[in-house]
Amino acid sequence: MKLLLILTSGLILRLIGLNQSFWLDEAAQVIESSRPFLQQFNLAADFHPPLYHLLLHFWLKGGSSEIWVRLLSVMLGVGSLVYIYRLARIRLNQYLSLAVTLLLAVSAYHVYYSQEARPYILFSLLVLVSTYYLMKKNYTAFAVSLIACWYTSYFTLFLLFGQGLVVYFQEKKDIKKFITAFFVSLLFFLPWLPEVKRQLDVGFGGSFTGWQEVVSFGSFRNLGLTFARFSLGRLNPDNNFLYLLLVSPLAVFALWSLYESVVKRKFTEYAILFWGPFTLAILISFFLPVVAPQRLLFLLPFLYLSIVSHLGGVKVVLYLLIFISLASLAVYYYNPLFQRENWRAAVSYVDQTKTESLAVFAFPEPFAPYQLYARYTPAIGAAVNFRVEDDDLARLSANLSGKQKVYLFDYLRELTDPEKKLELEIEAAGFRESSVNNFEGVGFVRTYEKQL
Structure with a gap:
């Protein structure tokens, strides 16, 4: 009954705000997954394997609304909640599980990516499944x-x-089975x-200056930002002291549980x-600048397992982490600043015009969300070579x-049209700027009107 209550609560938290606008990556994902079946294996421009693309391809047969598309995630x-419980029960009692x-x-971060039409949450689930069967020696x-x-x-x-280290240090007799399964x-x-090579050629082909900084982060920044994301989700408080205060508990508990694992040699598999x-x-x-916190989402369950296995009996630890997560979720739900890029509103604004008009993007082609949402106003990309x-x-x-x-979109224009x-x-060409509108995450859309 308690597990069912937790699962129900987790489901409800993941349904709130599910109708947000698709942002850039989600819109591109929907467009790609809408292609014919065989084209789902042509992913040179997306540094991901095809499994999620295939799942979403068939899921889209049921509809393409924001809510329906994200229901898969x-x-x-x-x-993932089911499998972290099953994994925990192998070593932990029911209370800790x-x-x-x-x-x-x-978890605000896990909720966020459980609402995102991207592969990260699928991978997080599969990681738990594979680790569960590894621990069960199946x-x-x-x-x-x-x-x-x-x-x-x-x-x-x-x-x-990580799994190999666990087998090596704790189940050496199974090392051959592990290596066999790996191969x-x-x-x-x-x-x-061969498709991986194509993706690498495209990804590191020098598309344009600054792009790697957009999709990834510096090494040392990744270290702190990952713990910040794991603690607060997408929140980014302006007050640095408040930011540090909210992130510190998770980091401290993580290091504490690591120390306990090393010293007491208990539950070391979770720390590893x-x-x-x-x-x-x-x-x-x-x-290789490919690491970003969302790509490390699959590690979050292991961090929680490590903390709970050593500190779960200290209820104030659990209460504090839960409070920070729920507070972060509340801000995420009610503050558009921390939600996804509002392309739906931006495109709706452009589409309402009754005169001959044109949307312009400083990119090789109109961005995916515009292609997905636009109905009336044509658009061009005005930076063919980035x-x-x-x-x-x-x-x-x-x-x-x-x-x-x-309508000139400022989105990423500082990279391609500085x-x-x-x-x-x-x-x-005889146009004058008549207004500037700001849309959350999308930035400024500048309106120009022809002068007579």
Whole structure:
């Protein structure tokens, strides 16, 4: 009954605000997953394997509204609650198992990505499934779940590092079974390797200056930001003292539980499963800028398991973590600043015009959310090579012919048009800025009207 209550509460928390606008990555995901079946394997521009794309492809047969699309992730998020409980029960008593399940149920960060139409929550679930079967020593099921992990996220490599350490230090007699399962899973992943190479060629092909800073973060920043995200979700308080005050408990409890694991040599598997992959990811990020907190979401359950296994009996620890999570969720639910980019409102504003108009983006093509939401106002991308050049300006000038209004989106324009060439070209064509509207996450949309 208590588990059912926690699962129900977790479900409700993940349903609140599910109708937010799709943001950039989600809209791109929906567009990609809407393509014909065979095209789901053409993912050169998206650094992810195809499993989530395939699941969403079939899920979209039931509809494409924000709520329906995200319900898939909600179900996966609730499934994670089931499996963290099952995993905990292998070593912990019922009270501690329920406690760790409750922590994950109310986690602001886990809730956020249980509402996101992206692969992160699927990977988080599969990681728990694979670790569950590893702990149960069911190596056939472990190998199958590993295959699913490989086809969901390349961060399976970090997971295997942690799992391998656990087997080596605690179950050496099973090391051959673990290695066999690993190679079996890798064998099934081999057909995807050519696509991995294509993705790497695209991802590190120097698309444009500053993009890596957008999709990833510096190594040392990753260290602190991951704990901040795990503690507060997407919240980012302006007051640095308050920020530190709210993040410190999780970091302190994490280090405390690590110390307890080393000194008492109890429940060390949980500490290894978190700190092993986490440390490796931070080290790798010095050389490959691919690490970001959302890609480490799969480690959050292990962090909670490590803390609860050592400190779960200290109720003030649980109460404090739950309070911080619920407070963070409340702010997330009621403050649009911490929600997703409001492209739906921005596109609706542009689409309401009754005159000949054009939307302009400083990108090779209109951003995915605009393509998804726009119904009436045509749009062009005015930075074919990720930098506004003379050919782009000439093409823009030709497209302005006969238009009465132009909507210039500032979204990511500081990367592709730092010299503000687009607005100068628009003004040179006889348009004058009449208004500027700000939409949460999207930024400024500048309206220009033709001067008679």
